Amino acid sequence: MDIQKAIRDLHPLGGQVVPIRTVQETRPVEEFADAFVAEVNVKAASKVIKALDSAFPKDPSLPLSHLRRFAKREMLPQPLREAIEAQNAPAAPGQTLFVLLSPPLPDVEKLKAILAPFAPAPAPATPNATATDGAADESSVQTIHLQPVKIPLCPPFNTTQAETWTKTLWPVVFNPAAPRSFVAPPPQTLARAQESIEPHAGYFLSLAHLVAQEAEQSGLGRGVGAVIVDPAITSESQQWDEAVLAVAGDARYSRPEGGAPSQAQQHPDMAPNPASKTYNADLEGGPELHALMRAVELVARWRRENDREDPAQECDTLSPLESHFLYRHHPDPVPLSPSLKRKHENPTESDIVDESDLHVPLPGPPSVDHSVPAPATPRIRTRAQGGYLCTDLDVYLSHEPCLCCSMGLLLSRFRAVIFPRGGRLESGGLASEPVVGPVAEEDPAEAGSKDERGYYGLHWRKELNWRALGFEFVEDVDVETHTPVFHA
Amino acid sequence: MIFRDDPTAEESRHGYFMKQALLMGEKAIELNETPVGCVLVYDDKIVGLGMNDTNRSMNGTKHAEFIAIAQMLQSYPRSALQSTDLYVTVEPCVMCASALKQYRIRSVYFGAANDRFGGTGGVLSLHSDSSIDPKYPVYGGLFEKEAIMLLRRFYIQENEKAPNPRPKKNRELNTRFDDDQEPEW
Numbered sequence: 143m144d145i146q147k148a149i150r151d152l153h154p155l156g157g158q159v160v161p162i163r164t165v166q167e168t169r170p171v172e173e174f175a176d177a178f179v180a181e182v183n184v185k186a187a188s189k190v191i192k193a194l195d196s197a198f199p200k201d202p203s204l205p206l207s208h209l210r211r212f213a214k215r216e217m218l219p220q221p222l223r224e225a226i227e228a229q230n231a232p233a234a235p236g237q238t239l240f241v242l243l244s245p246p247l248p249d250v251e252k253l254k255a256i257l258a259p260f261a262p263a264p265a266p267a268t269p270n271a272t273a274t275d276g277a278a279d280e281s282s283v284q285t286i287h288l289q290p291v292k293i294p295l296c297p298p299f300n301t302t303q304a305e306t307w308t309k310t311l312w313p314v315v316f317n318p319a320a321p322r323s324f325v326a327p328p329p330q331t332l333a334r335a336q337e338s339i340e341p342h343a344g345y346f347l348s349l350a351h352l353v354a355q356e357a358e359q360s361g362l363g364r365g366v367g368a369v370i371v372d373p374a375i376t377s378e379s380q381q382w383d384e385a386v387l388a389v390a391g392d393a394r395y396s397r398p399e400g401g402a403p404s405q406a407q408q409h410p411d412m413a414p415n416p417a418s419k420t421y422n423a424d425l426e427g428g429p430e431l432h433a434l435m436r437a438v439e440l441v442a443r444w445r446r447e448n449d450r451e452d453p454a455q456e457c458d459t460l461s462p463l464e465s466h467f468l469y470r471h472h473p474d475p476v477p478l479s480p481s482l483k484r485k486h487e488n489p490t491e492s493d494i495v496d497e498s499d500l501h502v503p504l505p506g507p508p509s510v511d512h513s514v515p516a517p518a519t520p521r522i523r524t525r526a527q528g529g530y531l532c533t534d535l536d537v538y539l540s541h542e543p544c545l546c547c548s549m550g551l552l553l554s555r556f557r558a559v560i561f562p563r564g565g566r567l568e569s570g571g572l573a574s575e576p577v578v579g580p581v582a583e584e585d586p587a588e589a590g591s592k593d594e595r596g597y598y599g600l601h602w603r604k605e606l607n608w609r610a611l612g613f614e615f616v617e618d619v620d621v622e623t624h625t626p627v628f629h630a
Numbered sequence: 631m632i633f634r635d636d637p638t639a640e641e642s643r644h645g646y647f648m649k650q651a652l653l654m655g656e657k658a659i660e661l662n663e664t665p666v667g668c669v670l671v672y673d674d675k676i677v678g679l680g681m682n683d684t685n686r687s688m689n690g691t692k693h694a695e696f697i698a699i700a701q702m703l704q705s706y707p708r709s710a711l712q713s714t715d716l717y718v719t720v721e722p723c724v725m726c727a728s729a730l731k732q733y734r735i736r737s738v739y740f741g742a743a744n745d746r747f748g749g750t751g752g753v754l755s756l757h758s759d760s761s762i763d764p765k766y767p768v769y770g771g772l773f774e775k776e777a778i779m780l781l782r783r784f785y786i787q788e789n790e791k792a793p794n795p796r797p798k799k800n801r802e803l804n805t806r807f808d809d810d811q812e813p814e815w
Contacts (some may be wrong), residue, residue, distance in 0.1 A: 546732060
């Protein structure tokens, strides 16, 4: 393949960049909910948590980490404390704690039964203790009283709100690191990223398809491709591919396992690989061989080869396209090419690596054409230049990534992820809602069964520490809608 | 000799494998990696060992589970994972929980829960969600305190690899296990 020509000949996909809504937006929750508070023996606190957590599953879309799980009597809001004390005489001071039982609320009787072993020790009879409940004889069976309470479902915006809730509802923790942007990206951030993505998204996605095609035609993987782009690299010459740091194709059939030849070796000269006709888990390699994970690994590999004093030889073979984009920089220590620069920064000459540091695997790097002014600086920033994982980078994919890769891209700290809507997969981790649009009348039963997939919207979930901006590319022309079943 | 019908032997069997996972966590701390360790057990044998490898590899996805699986697959076919159990000191993250499902792990035993990233109950429950791969059972809390202490020992250090290391000179190692305490990771 003449790589330069193939890249020059690419036609950009035509379409619109559309932000993927977050699950907080597609499934808004009510602000407040009913919960219970129960008094338990202070010594049993850890057992209470274990018993509750093993008996009742949490609702993962409803993280309530802003609510304290336990409160001491003196921490209870005044109205709650009065309500509780109207029901039960206070136990000996310091001997009990109050546990919050938050939604989804299980059956009350079951809850009482689970908590019964941890009921407060009987309070010593005090002269002013009045029998509030005819059935409860304090000296015999300990019962659990469930006091209804309202709790805020969303974390507080600020300390004032946290204090108000703490005084009126239930003790709340304010975490300044988890501001309200957990619901959705700040609109300006989203708009700015979208603006920077729009001009070349069609090209990068077209390149992702080319990489996918290469992977499929090599027999080494399914037809899935990933392209990592540094949006800070701007090119005066308007060469869209200058900002591409690395590309990778799926390689799930490339790995020999347990001493047996790989799927690709078992079917030489067969493309696409026959294993791709169906989904047989045993033949699927693993997610570390998916396009996104491989692209992330190529960036890491480049840094390992260039950041170390004693670079280790890396021997995984790369495809021609992968090798081209990873190693195409021209390492001559000439002044920076004016056509390639990063916004807000100028790498120094000392950052330019010597060619001898590069251990180029098979197939070798494309020969550099010296008649073309080549960019003089490596595109991937070394650690010394502040490069860290895939911080501030964007990744373009031919398909919606699987859940594993979706979390992998968050752990790699990408700024944004973009894939074509036509590449949605049932096993994907990013979509947050079904596609709504002009759909031809369908058998409702069939439509229902078609929408069995989970919509995780993993790119921007309030529960997770890391988030990325997610975009779908809605193509102008209808693409074929049959969706194969596999993990991309 | 393992007596599978004897519950105490079964318990000590789980304990043995989790201790091996904890030893991998110890090794990680020596190498300045986040101390999460794991072992894969097939046919009562450890067939894969892993620890977090993100700092050395400069790749944030190199979690212990992937390292152990790569090791196992050098000697066993992928299908063997369907009869393999994972023992890992910290609940698998969302990424690893999905990977384990795709690999069709038989079951997962973990030490400490992970309410920041956990994919088997901590944040998401991928092990029990419907998908194109079967669900798998998960058992948590095995040597939980030991796993947490490993993490605390690690996070009390400064991370000079981070873009903006936070000074932590005045921090003391917390050895208490109060129930009203925020986790540290």
